[in-house]
Amino acid sequence: xxxxxxxxxxxxxxxLFLMFSQAPMSGRSSVNYNEFxxxxxxxxxxxxxxxxxxxxxxxxxxxxxxxxxxQGLQPRELRDFSVRLPSSLATPDGGLINELEDRGVQLRxxxxxxxxxxxxxxxxxxxxxxxxxxxxxxxxxxxNGVMQFGQSRAKKYGKENRVPTKFTDVxxxxxxxxxxxxxxxxxxxxxxxxxxxxxxxxxxxxxxxxGTGKTLLARAIAGEADVPFFSVSASEFxxxxxxxxxxxxxxxFEDARKSAPAIMFIDEIDSIGxxxxxxxxxxxDEREQTLNQILSEMDGxxxxxxxxxxxxxxRPDVLDPALLRPGRFDRQVTIDxxxxxxxxxxxxxxxxxxxxxxxxxxxxxxxxxxxxxxxDLKNVTxxxxxxxxxxxxxxxxxxxxxxxxxxITLGLENGSLTVSEQEKKAIAYHExxxxxxxxxxxxxxxxxxxxxxxxxxxxxxAFYLPEEQVLMSKERLENQLIVALGxxxxxxxxxxxxxxxxxxxxxxxxxxxxxxxxxxxMGDNFKNMALTxxxxxxxxxxxxxxxxxxSEHTSQLVDEDVKRILNRAYERARELVTxxxxxxxxxxxxxxxxxxxxxxxxxxxxxxxxGEQQAMPQTxx
Numbered sequence: 253x254x255x256x257x258x259x260x261x262x263x264x265x266x267x268l269f270l271m272f273s274q275a276p277m278s279g280r281s282s283v284n285y286n287e288f289x290x291x292x293x294x295x296x297x298x299x300x301x302x303x304x305x306x307x308x309x310x311x312x313x314x315x316x317x318x319x320x321x322x323q324g325l326q327p328r329e330l331r332d333f334s335v336r337l338p339s340s341l342a343t344p345d346g347g348l349i350n351e352l353e354d355r356g357v358q359l360r361x362x363x364x365x366x367x368x369x370x371x372x373x374x375x376x377x378x379x380x381x382x383x384x385x386x387x388x389x390x391x392x393x394x395x396n397g398v399m400q401f402g403q404s405r406a407k408k409y410g411k412e413n414r415v416p417t418k419f420t421d422v423x424x425x426x427x428x429x430x431x432x433x434x435x436x437x438x439x440x441x442x443x444x445x446x447x448x449x450x451x452x453x454x455x456x457x458x459x460x461x462x463g464t465g466k467t468l469l470a471r472a473i474a475g476e477a478d479v480p481f482f483s484v485s486a487s488e489f490x491x492x493x494x495x496x497x498x499x500x501x502x503x504x505f506e507d508a509r510k511s512a513p514a515i516m517f518i519d520e521i522d523s524i525g526x527x528x529x530x531x532x533x534x535x536x537d538e539r540e541q542t543l544n545q546i547l548s549e550m551d552g553x554x555x556x557x558x559x560x561x562x563x564x565x566x567r568p569d570v571l572d573p574a575l576l577r578p579g580r581f582d583r584q585v586t587i588d589x590x591x592x593x594x595x596x597x598x599x600x601x602x603x604x605x606x607x608x609x610x611x612x613x614x615x616x617x618x619x620x621x622x623x624x625x626x627x628d629l630k631n632v633t634x635x636x637x638x639x640x641x642x643x644x645x646x647x648x649x650x651x652x653x654x655x656x657x658x659x660i661t662l663g664l665e666n667g668s669l670t671v672s673e674q675e676k677k678a679i680a681y682h683e684x685x686x687x688x689x690x691x692x693x694x695x696x697x698x699x700x701x702x703x704x705x706x707x708x709x710x711x712x713x714a715f716y717l718p719e720e721q722v723l724m725s726k727e728r729l730e731n732q733l734i735v736a737l738g739x740x741x742x743x744x745x746x747x748x749x750x751x752x753x754x755x756x757x758x759x760x761x762x763x764x765x766x767x768x769x770x771x772x773x774m775g776d777n778f779k780n781m782a783l784t785x786x787x788x789x790x791x792x793x794x795x796x797x798x799x800x801x802x803s804e805h806t807s808q809l810v811d812e813d814v815k816r817i818l819n820r821a822y823e824r825a826r827e828l829v830t831x832x833x834x835x836x837x838x839x840x841x842x843x844x845x846x847x848x849x850x851x852x853x854x855x856x857x858x859x860x861x862x863g864e865q866q867a868m869p870q871t872x873x
Contacts, residue, residue: 280308280334282320288335291315292351299358307335408482408507415481417471423601424594424626425465428585432456432473435560439477439513442558453583454550455561457521457576459568460587463627466564469587470517473562480511486523489542497524497542505549505559513558521563525571543572550580589625592618592720598626602633609647617653619717620700632656663708671706676844678747679704682754683712684839684854685742689828690716690735691835691851691858695728699851704843711753712843726774729764733821734828736761741825742836765817766810775813783810835861 288309291297299310311331318325319333352359419429438445438452445452458466474481482504489497508514524542550561563581565571575581590598595618603614621629635656640648671679687702697716704712721728740754769775770783783802802810829836835857842849 283333303362415475417475423597424590436477455581457581457584458564463625464587465626480514482516486521498545501545517562522565522567607647609649666706669706679712680840680843681742681746682739685738686714687854689738703848737822738825742829765814769813777809
């Protein structure tokens with residue numbers, strides 16, 4: 253529950269005070285005027301205090317008095333009560349004052365304070381403005397937000413709060429670090445570059461997939477350079493009010509110039525740096541106005557300025573060309589997914605403060621995590637630690653890493669799922685089809701293990717240790733298709749019917765086949781040409797306005813090529829699972845009995861069949 257604003261509490265208490273101060277008779281019983289006159293005539297009144305048309309009456313002793321109630325007049329024993337007087341003491345009872353004085357009653361007139369009356373009149377307006385102020389502050393996230401819409405939201409790191417990150421804390425990305433060391437050297441020794449007439453890039457754009465360490469590298473630059481570091485997310489420039497984004501950009505650049513030499517880091521810059529004119533519809537665009545201000549500020553830097561702008565994005569293809577031209581973000585540093593050696597180094601960084609058991613092979617874990625980013629690898633080490641803690645272990649061993657990888661890639665074990673014996677047999681032969689074809693085809697990814705334990709949405713899975721290659725040959729791609737379709741081929745050959753379990757295999761195989769035809773020129777009808785260059789998701793109106801890349805006839809030929817490639821792979825998969833029927837039966841039976849087997853079991857079964865097939869011609873001869 254959020255704490256209430258103290259100013260609202262003060263205003264509420266003030267309002268209550270004003271209301272009660274205007275009603276001094278509150279808390280007293282009310283008596284009509286005739287009853288009061290009767291008590292006065294009986295000489296029972298001691299004191300009367302008059303304020304406007306009300307009077308507080310005090311009797312000499314408690315007396316039975318007829319009191320006004322919701323049920324009418326009721327007798328009560330009172331000494332103090334209130335009475336409503338006529339609109340003027342002059343009429344209709346002009347002798348009341350004289351009568352009070354003759355009977356020796358203490359009479360006092362009180363005039364209400366004028367400022368209290370004025371405040372009471374304006375109280376609703378004050379409360380209205382106070383509530384508006386309170387809600388604006390809540391929307392802005394701070395008490396001064398309403399008055400600082402145009403102020404920069406950037407966090408500044410300086411001498412008081414230095415950035416502790418160094419390049420040694422960043423594992424891998426050696427080429428990118430060498431490129432960025434030049435930026436650090438310029439901020440430390442600008443004279444060396446100015447003397448020879450060199451100009452350092454004004455903007456450096458860090459490009460790469462999510463989780464690869466772009467923000468971490470920016471922090472490392474700030475930590476190495478030991479200069480003021482301004483960090484802001486590009487989305488923080490945007491606001492509901494027009495012109496606020498441009499104002500915040502101006503404020504940020506002014507602060508950076510005053511603190512020069514300095515580094516300014518704008519994360520996720522694609523949120524405001526998208527190409528202008530690509531939106532759908534018209535009207536004023538606050539995002540484009542903010543982008544225009546950034547372009548103006550970056551171009552306004554003088555040559556001797558020691559302010560460097562770092563940007564980070566995973567969508568460089570949607571950025572405005574004016575932002576990437578020389579003089580602005582004129583240098584791009586690509587931060588790619590780590591390779592095997594870099595993954596091993598990253599894992600060692602994240603495992604430094606974790607107790608490891610003997611026999612933990614970091615290289616094996618790195619091989620098991622192809623195409624994992626730095627953030628993914630950190631998650632793997634954390635999940636492994638959680639798995640070990642869940643079992644009350646004091647050290648993390650390899651089994652914890654394997655469980656963590658299974659959990660991350662496939663999801664949690666679905667132990668509550670009920671699978672019939674026939675379905676379980678179909679799943680076992682399906683996974684055996686993947687495993688045996690992968691073990692038979694030369695050059696395929698090394699099979700690590702096969703499982704029919706339901707996890708997440710998967711009823712079974714085969715795990716591989718892929719060899720990372722920069723270029724993929726046509727033969728290797730075709731082999732991947734054979735392995736992907738081996739599960740469906742095994743269902744058809746050994747079960748006599750097919751199931752819906754191959755849906756994900758078909759999606760992956762079709763995607764590979766379409767890329768072979770459309771992008772890599774490996775189709776029979778379209779050799780040595782690319783029909784499409786898919787750069788990512790549709791970008792607003794720009795991609796929608798593009799003309800079709802090819803005709804309907806060409807689309808039919810593309811579909812024919814894709815179908816031909818998939819059919820050839822499927823027929824080859826059928827041949828393999830039929831040829832290695834004995835190995836298929838052994839692997840399926842092992843899966844049904846154990847649910848999880850290693851790749852060695854599959855390779856041994858395939859090797860026995862291969863040995864028998866090689867020995868048969870010799871025996872016949």
